[in-house]
Amino acid sequence: MIVRDIADFLGSASADSAGTPNPLAGEISHTLALGYSQTGRFLKSFLVRGYNTVEGRRVFSGMHILGAAAGHINLRSVPGPESGAGVIPTFDNPEVRGVNEEPLAISDIIEQVNGLGQIAPRMIFVNTTTDYFSLRASLGRTGGSGTEDKPLPPNVRMYDIAGASHALIPGTSQCKLPYAILDWHPVLRSTLVALDRWVSANISPPPNELMPLREAPADAMALRAPSYLPKAIIQIPIRDEDGNATGGVRLPDMAAPLGTHGGQNPPLSFVCSLGSSYVAFAKTKEEREAVGDSRPSLVERYKDRSDYMNRIRAAARDLEQRGFLLTEDSAIISYGAAEVTALK
Secondary structure: OOHHHHHHHHHHEEEEEOOOOOOOOOOOOEEEEEOOOHHHHHHHHHHHHOOEEEEOOOOOOEEEOOOOOOOOOOOOOOOHHHHHOOOOOOOOOOOOOOOOOOOOOOOHHHHHHHOOOOOOEEEEEEHHHHHHHHOOHHHHHHOOOOOOOOOOOOOEEEEEEEEOOOOOOOOOOOOOOOOOOOOOOOHHEEEHHHHHHHHHHOOOOOOOOOOOOEEOOOOOOOOOOOOOOOOOOEEEEOOOOOEOOOOOOOOOOHHHHOOOEOOOOOOOOOHHHHHHHHOOOOOOHHHHHHOOOOOHHHHHHHOHHHHHHHHHHHHHHHHHHHHOOHHHHHHHHHHHHHHHOOOO
């Protein structure tokens, strides 16, 4: 209610009920909401509960949501003091309620908003590889049964960032493997700009870009479906021979990798399962064979440092042309390839 009323006041009112003037009156043409993880779940619940309309006015014209494809903050279906606002399902406690509740599929959420007689905002959803393994993101595509993706409505775009972790955690890992390092923020920035252009100038953002999935009913690295969703089928990204997820939006560090990004990180505690992992490739064939690593080494992948740098630059240019990198981020990534020490 507070979020709705403040956003509506700043975007639409000249003054409040006490006569206090709106300092931004007449300055706002449209309002966007951005949510990451828990705040992304909040925005989905905000929509489902019908809070995005006040006296016939739409509060948010666009929503940008990362890491909450199948999650809500659901206060009504959970008895007692707990809700989806305070806890999430984990490998130790997969039966937590209030997070993975119907409607699960994005298409079903939009249908429910339409059923309230409201106009849904234009929405961009961004998922990471970890979201599929640790947060049941596939249910945002399929709903609570089956393995087929439900068609996304025309007011929605969805992008998967291959190899990305739900959280970037600095410092020494508490887990078996080093924490993930793939920086997904450039894709967040570019897609937020795309949403703004979509809402303000009706310029369509890039088409949906998703990772292909496979069923994971017995995969210990994937959070299983809860018993209260008996028909739900969890799916996870298909990985290549290096262990990297296939498809999706592929940042240059995935197009020309130096290691395996976004793998699950034992012991799959809360921090480890969301922080994910990064495992570097060996530098030479001899080094990898000495430790039994089947992944080709750096010298087997790249002719030399220039070859690597050219691949990074080509990937950055491609993403920029397709709308997934801003020009300044593309330049930073391209220049940064020259600083890689593993190939020196």
